[in-house]
Amino acid sequence: MPKSSIGHQERLRAVENLLLWAGQVSRARLAELFEVHGTVLSRDMAAHVESVPDNCRYDLTARAYIVTPYARPHLTEGKFEEYEGLVGSLPAKGLRAGVQLVSIQQNGTDVKRWSFSRIHIAIREGKQIDIEYRSLSNPVKHPRTIRPHAFIQAGPRWHVRAYCGMAEGFRDFNLGRIARVEDPVATEMPGPESDREWNRVIELRLRPHPHLNREQEQLVRDECLAGTVMRVFEVRLPLSKFVIQARGAAIDVDTQAPPEYLLAVYEPEALPHGALL
The missing domain is CATH 1.10.10 (Arc Repressor Mutant, subunit A)
Structure with missing residues (x-):
């Protein structure tokens, strides 16, 4: 910024x-x-x-x-x-050089000040933190101990990447599903250097949806792909799914068709485990 x-x-x-x-x-x-x-x-x-x-x-x-x-x-x-x-995540008022800029981006995550600031401190100081969390598989509040190392802004939703003691591995946690956060404390939990998926960068290729006709394909290439046949994203493995969602790209082109899907993931079956889910 x-x-x-x-x-x-x-x-x-x-x-x-x-x-x-x-x-x-x-x-x-x-x-x-x-x-x-x-x-x-x-x-x-x-x-x-x-x-x-x-x-x-x-x-x-x-x-x-x-x-x-x-x-x-x-x-x-x-x-x-x-x-x-x-x-700098959104355009700041007063920095638009007299040109009106309207953003329809709205947060889909209810981010709490105390929770965000405690997690922010834990990331900055390399500490662990006790939280209460809910998920679709376990929608009842339950305790977890995590060591967070990065915030993720994925469209209107915010997540935190963290090592989870319960799962004994690194996971993405939706900030809107965190119900309670305690003060950070010292930890011996693995840090970001041990997050193999996070530290692995893959190539994600997006192309025009194959069900478009020739004229429609050219339009999408010009609009979304800078005129190229395909766009390549170098992205951390756990973030690949967020890029796909943000671009509205189809994974299964037979069930995800235009006009809802104008782009498609190229050879999704060749992507490593965790890139699509």
């Missing part, structure tokens, strides 16, 4: 957003977002602390202000979309 030189009030809102959603804010992190001298950024953080003293405490080791359990939004609405706009 390009740096912004917007004003004091906007930077104060950024301080609050980072506290609420990332769990901490530092001068170094603000310097990644704003083209402002470090002294000014320190004053911004001090001004926020003075106006909302219960929201954070200073941690000498981290050299950052850490969110407290009492933190509440004061300058912001406390919405996840505000954090997304700040860090």
Whole structure:
């Protein structure tokens, strides 16, 4: 995301957003977002602390202000979309050079501030965390201990990639299905270096759906594939399924047909296990 030189009030809102959603804010992190001298950024953080003293405490080791359990939004609405706009997942207001840009992207995941910030800290510090989770196979809340190592934004849904003690392996967890999150603690669970699927990059090929006629195929090539016969994505193995979903590509071309599906996965049977599910 390009740096912004917007004003004091906007930077104060950024301080609050980072506290609420990332769990901490530092001068170094603000310097990644704003083209402002470090002294000014320190004053911004001090001004926020003075106006909302219960929201954070200073941690000498981290050299950052850490969110407290009492933190509440004061300058912001406390919405996840505000954090997304700040860090660049969605177009940020004030950075559109006078050109109107309307996004219909809506979050399909109910992301909670406390949950997100605790998981954020666990990823950053390489710790494990106790959660309560629900899944389609087990829709009743049940405890799990995970060591998260990456957030995944897949269209309107958010996930976290983590080692799961119950499953004894790495899994993707939908943030909207996490009901409770405890504070992170030290761990000996495997980290991202042990996530073989995550560290494996595959080639995913998408082509026009074979049931299109010649003119329709050319249209889809021009619209979706930059005029080429096929587009190749180099993607982490567990993320392949999200790319397929985001592109609306058919896996079974006999049951997934146009006009709902304009693209298709090339030779899906040749993809490694885990690429499609």
